Amino acid sequence: MVLLLLILIPLLTGILSFALKGDGVKTLALISSMATLAVSGYVSGANFTAPLAYNHDWIPAIGTSISLIADGMSSMLCLLTGIVVMVVMIANSNKETPNAGPFYGFMLLAQAGLMGVFLASDALLFYVFWELALIPVYFLCSSWGDEKRIAVTFKFFIYTFLGSLMMLAGLIFLVMQMPEGHISYAWTDIVATGKSLAPGVQQWLFWLFFIAFAIKMPIFPFHTWQPDAYEQSPTPVTIILSALMVKMGLFAVLRWLLPVLPAGVAYWSDTVIVLSVIGIVYASLIAIVQTDIKRLIAYSSIAHMGLMSAVAFTHSSVGMHGIMVQMFNHGINITGMWLIVSMIENRWGTRDMGKLGGMATSAPQMAIALVIISLANIALPLTNGFVGEFMLFNGLFRADTTGHIVVMVVAGLGVILGAVYTLNMVQKAAYGEVTKMVISKDLSVNEYAGLAIIISLVIFLGVYPKPLLDLTADIASAIVK
Amino acid sequence: MKAIIATTIFGIIMMFTSVMVSNKKSVAAIAVALFAVLLGVNIFELYTWNHAATPGPQLCYGMLTLDHTNLWFNTLMTGCTLLYALLMTKEIQKVGAYVAEYFALIFFILCGLYLLSSFNNLLMLFIGIEILSIPQYILAGSDKRNLKSSEASLKYFLMGSFTTGILLMGITLIYGAARSFNTADLVAILHTDTLNPLALAGIMFLMIALAFKVSAAPMHMWTPDVYDGSPTPFTAYMSTIVKAAAFFAFLRLFKDAFGNLSDHWRLVMAVITAATLLVGNITAVFQQSVKRMLAYSSIAQAGFMLFAILASNSKSWDSIILYGVAYSVATIGMFAVLVKLKDYTYDGFNGLAKKEPLLAFAATIFLFSLAGIPLTGGFMAKYYVLLAVVQQGSLLWLVIFALLMAAVSVYYYFRVIMAMYFKPGEAELNSPVSATDKMLLLVTCLVVILLGVLPQLVLG
Numbered sequence: 037m038v039l040l041l042l043i044l045i046p047l048l049t050g051i052l053s054f055a056l057k058g059d060g061v062k063t064l065a066l067i068s069s070m071a072t073l074a075v076s077g078y079v080s081g082a083n084f085t086a087p088l089a090y091n092h093d094w095i096p097a098i099g100t101s102i103s104l105i106a107d108g109m110s111s112m113l114c115l116l117t118g119i120v121v122m123v124v125m126i127a128n129s130n131k132e133t134p135n136a137g138p139f140y141g142f143m144l145l146a147q148a149g150l151m152g153v154f155l156a157s158d159a160l161l162f163y164v165f166w167e168l169a170l171i172p173v174y175f176l177c178s179s180w181g182d183e184k185r186i187a188v189t190f191k192f193f194i195y196t197f198l199g200s201l202m203m204l205a206g207l208i209f210l211v212m213q214m215p216e217g218h219i220s221y222a223w224t225d226i227v228a229t230g231k232s233l234a235p236g237v238q239q240w241l242f243w244l245f246f247i248a249f250a251i252k253m254p255i256f257p258f259h260t261w262q263p264d265a266y267e268q269s270p271t272p273v274t275i276i277l278s279a280l281m282v283k284m285g286l287f288a289v290l291r292w293l294l295p296v297l298p299a300g301v302a303y304w305s306d307t308v309i310v311l312s313v314i315g316i317v318y319a320s321l322i323a324i325v326q327t328d329i330k331r332l333i334a335y336s337s338i339a340h341m342g343l344m345s346a347v348a349f350t351h352s353s354v355g356m357h358g359i360m361v362q363m364f365n366h367g368i369n370i371t372g373m374w375l376i377v378s379m380i381e382n383r384w385g386t387r388d389m390g391k392l393g394g395m396a397t398s399a400p401q402m403a404i405a406l407v408i409i410s411l412a413n414i415a416l417p418l419t420n421g422f423v424g425e426f427m428l429f430n431g432l433f434r435a436d437t438t439g440h441i442v443v444m445v446v447a448g449l450g451v452i453l454g455a456v457y458t459l460n461m462v463q464k465a466a467y468g469e470v471t472k473m474v475i476s477k478d479l480s481v482n483e484y485a486g487l488a489i490i491i492s493l494v495i496f497l498g499v500y501p502k503p504l505l506d507l508t509a510d511i512a513s514a515i516v517k
Numbered sequence: 518m519k520a521i522i523a524t525t526i527f528g529i530i531m532m533f534t535s536v537m538v539s540n541k542k543s544v545a546a547i548a549v550a551l552f553a554v555l556l557g558v559n560i561f562e563l564y565t566w567n568h569a570a571t572p573g574p575q576l577c578y579g580m581l582t583l584d585h586t587n588l589w590f591n592t593l594m595t596g597c598t599l600l601y602a603l604l605m606t607k608e609i610q611k612v613g614a615y616v617a618e619y620f621a622l623i624f625f626i627l628c629g630l631y632l633l634s635s636f637n638n639l640l641m642l643f644i645g646i647e648i649l650s651i652p653q654y655i656l657a658g659s660d661k662r663n664l665k666s667s668e669a670s671l672k673y674f675l676m677g678s679f680t681t682g683i684l685l686m687g688i689t690l691i692y693g694a695a696r697s698f699n700t701a702d703l704v705a706i707l708h709t710d711t712l713n714p715l716a717l718a719g720i721m722f723l724m725i726a727l728a729f730k731v732s733a734a735p736m737h738m739w740t741p742d743v744y745d746g747s748p749t750p751f752t753a754y755m756s757t758i759v760k761a762a763a764f765f766a767f768l769r770l771f772k773d774a775f776g777n778l779s780d781h782w783r784l785v786m787a788v789i790t791a792a793t794l795l796v797g798n799i800t801a802v803f804q805q806s807v808k809r810m811l812a813y814s815s816i817a818q819a820g821f822m823l824f825a826i827l828a829s830n831s832k833s834w835d836s837i838i839l840y841g842v843a844y845s846v847a848t849i850g851m852f853a854v855l856v857k858l859k860d861y862t863y864d865g866f867n868g869l870a871k872k873e874p875l876l877a878f879a880a881t882i883f884l885f886s887l888a889g890i891p892l893t894g895g896f897m898a899k900y901y902v903l904l905a906v907v908q909q910g911s912l913l914w915l916v917i918f919a920l921l922m923a924a925v926s927v928y929y930y931f932r933v934i935m936a937m938y939f940k941p942g943e944a945e946l947n948s949p950v951s952a953t954d955k956m957l958l959l960v961t962c963l964v965v966i967l968l969g970v971l972p973q974l975v976l977g
Contacts, residue, residue: 097973098904178938194927205917208907
C-alpha cells in the first residue's frame with residue numbers, strides 16, 4: 037500500500053491542482069512533493085530490511101496486474117524523483133507562473149507517471165506509465181516553453197511515441213511466446229520467457245525494445261530531439277526531462293532489457309557501446325562550441341548518459357554499481373545546473389555566455405554554487421560525481437577485451453572535453469568583466485534553500501557515498517548475474 | 518429476436534410520430550425514450566438467454582442464431598446508439614424538417630445491425646446489409662438544401678448498389694459450389710484440399726463487398742466524400758456503429774464460415790489491411806478539415822479492426838467488440854464536439870481550450886483514445902487486436918507496420934489538440950454549450966477511460 041502512495045499522492049494532488057487558483061496551488065504542490073519525498077525515504081529505508089511490494093489484480097484475462105516493487109534501483113530512483121521534484125517546487129516558489137493551476141498539476145502528474153515507471157514490475161503496467169509520464173510533459177513544454185516550443189515538443193513526442201510502440205510490439209510478441217492460455221506480464225515471467233527464446237529471435241527482438249529506450253536516454257543517433265526540447269522547455273520541465281525522464285531509458289535497459297534478452301544483448305553490446313562512445317565524443321565536441329548555456333548543458337547531459345549506457349552493456353558488476361550511483365548523482369547535479377541557469381536567465385535575461393560575466397562580484401553566493409556544481413559535473417574528487425564516474429571507468433577497464441581499452445580511452449577523452457566546456461562556462465559566466473552584468477540580487481531564500489539541498493547532497497555523497505552504495509549493491513550484482 | 522421485432526415496431530412508431538407530433542423537441546424526446554426502451558429489451562433478452570440452454574435458439578428456420586456474443590454485441594451497440602442519440606439530439610433536429618423520419622431510419626439501421634450480428638445464412642447476411650445500408654443512403658442526403666449532401670447520397674447509393682451486385686454474385690458462386698446458404702453447411706462442405714474454384718471466387722467477391730462496407734482500401738473511395746458531405750450527426754452514426762456492425766458481420770462470415778479456408782484468403786486480407794492503414798493514415802495527414810480528417814481516420818481505424826478478421830482466432834470476438842465500442846464511443850464524442858463548432862477546419866479549433874475548457878478537455882480524451890494512448894479505450898482496443906494477430910503468428914511485419922502507422926496517426930490527432938491548447942484564436946461556437954451537453958460529454962469521457970482501465974467490463 038505504501039508504494040501505491042508514491043503514485044497516488046502526486047496523482048491526486050495533481051488533479052486537484054487543476055481546480056485551484058493563485059498561491060494555493062504552489063503550497064499544495066510543495067506539500068505534496070514533500071509528502072512524496074517522505075514516503076520515498078521510508079521506502080528506501082525499508083529496502084535495507086525487507087523491500088516493499090504491492091500486488092493487485094487488474095485485467096486477469098490478459099495476465100496483467102497492478103504489481104509494484106521497490107528494490108534498490110527502484111527506491112533509489114524514487115528517492116531521486118522525490119528530491120528533484122521537491123527542489124524544483126522550492127526553487128520555483130517565488131516565481132509567478134502564468135496559469136499556475138495546470139502548470140503544477142501537470143508537474144505532479146508527470147511525477148506520478150515517473151514513480152509508476154520506476155516501481156512497475158508488470159510489463160504492461162510499465163508501458164502504461166511510460167506513456168503517461170510523457171503526456172504531462174508534452175503539455176508542459178508546449179504551453180509554457182519558448183518560442184519554437186510547439187514544433188520542438190511535437191517532434192519529441194512523436195519520436196518517443198514511436199519508440200514506445202516498438203516496445204509494445206516487442207512485449208506482445210514476447211508474451212505470445214508463453215504457453216497457450218498462460219499469458220503473464222509479470223517481470224519474472226517476462227524474464228523467463230525472454231531468456232528461453234532462441235538467440236536469433238532475441239537478436240531482432242532486442243531492437244524493438246532498444247529503440248524505445250535509446251530514444252529516451254538518448255543514445256546517438258537517436259538524440260536529435262533532445263537539445264531542442266531542453267532548450268525550449270521552461271526550466272522546471274527541463275529538470276524533469278533531464279534529471280528524471282532520461283533515467284527512465286537507462287532504468288528500462290537495466291530492468292527490461294539486460295535480464296530479458298541476454299543473448300540479444302550479448303550480440304549487440306559492442307554496437308551499442310560504440311554508438312554510446314561516439315555519442316560521448318560527439319556531444320562533448322558540440323558542447324564546446326555552444327554559446328547558449330542551456331544547450332551546452334543539454335549536450336553535456338548526452339555525454340554523461342552515453343558513458344552510463346556504454347557501461348551498462350559491458351557486463352561488469354562494478355560498472356553496474358557505478359551506473360546506479362551515477363544515475364542518482366547525475367540527477368542531482370544536473371538539477372543544480374539547471375536551477376542556476378534559470379536564475380541567470382531570470383536576472384539578466386540572457387543565456388548567452390558571451391553576454392554574461394562577473395557573477396562572482398555581483399552575486400557571489402550564486403557563483404559559488406555554480407562552481408561547486410560544475411566541479412561535481414566534471415567529477416572532481418570529494419564531489420558526488422567522482423564516485424560514480426570512477427566506478428564507471430573501473431567497470432569499463434575490467435572488461436576483458438582489448439576493444440574495451442580503446443573504448444575507455446575514447447570515453448576518457450569525453451571526460452577531459454567535459455572539463456573543458458564546463459570550466460569554460462564557469463569562467464565566462466562567473467568571472468570575466470563585471471561591466472557586462474548589471475549588479476543584481478543574490479540568491480533569495482527559496483533559491484538558497486533549493487541550492488543548499490543540492491550542494492549538501494553533492495558534498496555529502498562525495499565524501500560518504502556508503503548509503504547510496506549499500507542501497508544499490510544487491511540489485512547491481514543481481515542484474516549482472 | 519425480441520429486439521429485432523421491437524426496433525422494427527419502434528421505427529414504425531417513429532414514422533407515425535411525425536404525423537401526430539409536430540414539435541421537434543417532443544419527437545426527439547420520444548425517440549430517446551424508445552432507444553432507452555430498446556436497450557432495456559436487449560438487456561432483458563441477454564439476461565434471459567443466460568438461463569437458456571446452449572447452443573442458442575435457432576430462429577427463422579435456422580437462418581439466425583442467438584448466442585451470448587451477438588446478444589452482448591447488440592446490447593453494447595444499442596447502448597452506444599442511446600449515447601449517440603443523447604449527444605446529438607439537438608443537432609439531428611437542426612438537420613431538416615423530418616426529424617421523426619431520421620430517428621425511424623436509425624431504428625431500421627439497428628434492425629439491420631441485429632440481423633447482421635446473428636445471421637447464420639448468407640441470405641440473412643444480404644438482407645441485413647441492405648437493411649443497414651438503405652436508411653444510410655437516405656440519411657446521407659437528408660440535408661436537401663446542401664449540394665454536397667445530395668452528392669454524398671447519390672454517390673453512396675450508386676457505389677452501394679454496385680457492391681450489392683458483387684455481394685449477390687459472391688453468394689451465388691458460393692451456392693453453386695456448396696449448394697447451401699447455411700454457414701454450418703459451408704464449413705462442412707468446403708475443404709481446403711478440394712476447394713472448388715467457384716467457391717474461391719465467391720469468397721473473393723464477398724470479401725470485396727464487405728471491404729466496401731467497412732471502407733477498407735482500395736474500396737474506400739466513397740468514404741471521404743460521403744462522410745464529409747453527409748450532415749455531421751449522421752456521419753457520426755455511419756462511421757461508428759454501422760461500421761462496427763459491418764465488421765462484426767465480416768468477422769462472423771470469415772471466421773465461422775470460411776475460417777478453415779483461411780490459407781486461401783489470408784494473404785489478400787493482409788494486403789487489404791496494409792493498404793487500408795497506409796491510405797487512411799497518410800491521407801489523413803494532409804487534410805485541412807477536421808471532419809474530413811475524421812473520415813480518413815475512420816479508414817485508418819478500419820485497418821486496425823481488420824486485424825481481428827485477419828487473426829480469426831479465439832481472441833477475435835473480444836477484440837472486435839472492444840474495438841467497436843471504444844472506437845464508436847470516442848468518435849461519437851469527437852463528432853459531438855465538432856458539431857458545436859462553426860468552422861470545421863483545424864483553425865476553427867484554435868483557442869478552444871480558453872473559451873470552453875471542458876469541451877477541449879473532452880475532445881482531448883477522445884483524440885487520445887483514437888490515437889491509442891494508454892488508459893483510454895483506444896489503447897486497450899488496439900492492444901487486443903494486436904494480441905489476436907500476433908497469436909496468429911507469421912504476420913509480425915504487418916504488426917510493426919501498423920504501429921508505425923499508429924505513430925503517424927498521432928500527428929493528425931494531436932494537431933487538433935495543438936490547435937485547441939497552444940494556438941491563439943477565438944474558436945467560434947454554433948450555440949452556447951449547455952450544462953446537459955457538458956454532463957453528457959463528461960460521461961462519455963468517463964466511458965472512454967473506463968474502457969481503458971477495465972476493458973473486462975465490455976468483454977462479458
